[in-house]
Amino acid sequence: KAGVTQTPRYLIKTRGQQVTLSCSPISGHRSVSWYQQTPGQGLQFLFEYFSETQRNKGNFPGRFSGRQFSNSRSEMNVSTLELGDSALYLCASSFIGSQNYGYTFGSGTRLTVV
């Protein structure tokens, strides 16, 4: 079966712009989580969605937002981009919850802010 699909793979944006990243989970997976990965900070949890509701949220400013659709696809939006937002953004999906099954990760979207 198809894995977790993230689009686009690479993105270059200018400071102050906004960006939307997309994630299509594995068929049947209802939980989608987002992570920001940078060399200095490692993997940082952004938020988790389950059945179109945000279930958990990390410590990121309000410029970072997300949503999940009825087909479990999820989008992440970052407004007023800053240079420090340059990172690999990873989406991970899980069947119901991640505790027993772990995550399946997508290949990520590499965002560069210039």
Next chain:
Amino acid sequence: AQSVTQLGSHVSVSEGALVLLRCNYSSSVPPYLFWYVQYPNQGLQLLLKYTTGATLVKGINGFEAEFKKSETSFHLTKPSAHMSDAAEYFCAVNIGNQFYFGTGTSLTVIP
């Protein structure tokens, strides 16, 4: 508070040598434990996981890990390193459907 500590951000081993990547956790409840591997410009791939039952867990690519509750450890091992094992390895705990990742260990395999 829950946390994961990976000792050694960089580990180098010779091809054919034992691989040992260390992971310690702190948790107020029994954790679910995972190891993930990340190759350059890729997402994370699940290597193995411990939820309940046997404390020695076997994963893909010849890796295994042992959950030691008394030592709050979940170290990853492989008897003989292969060049293709060069990657970043992440230990993680899952508590209440919330993942906590370690900072990662970069494994270099020397031919």
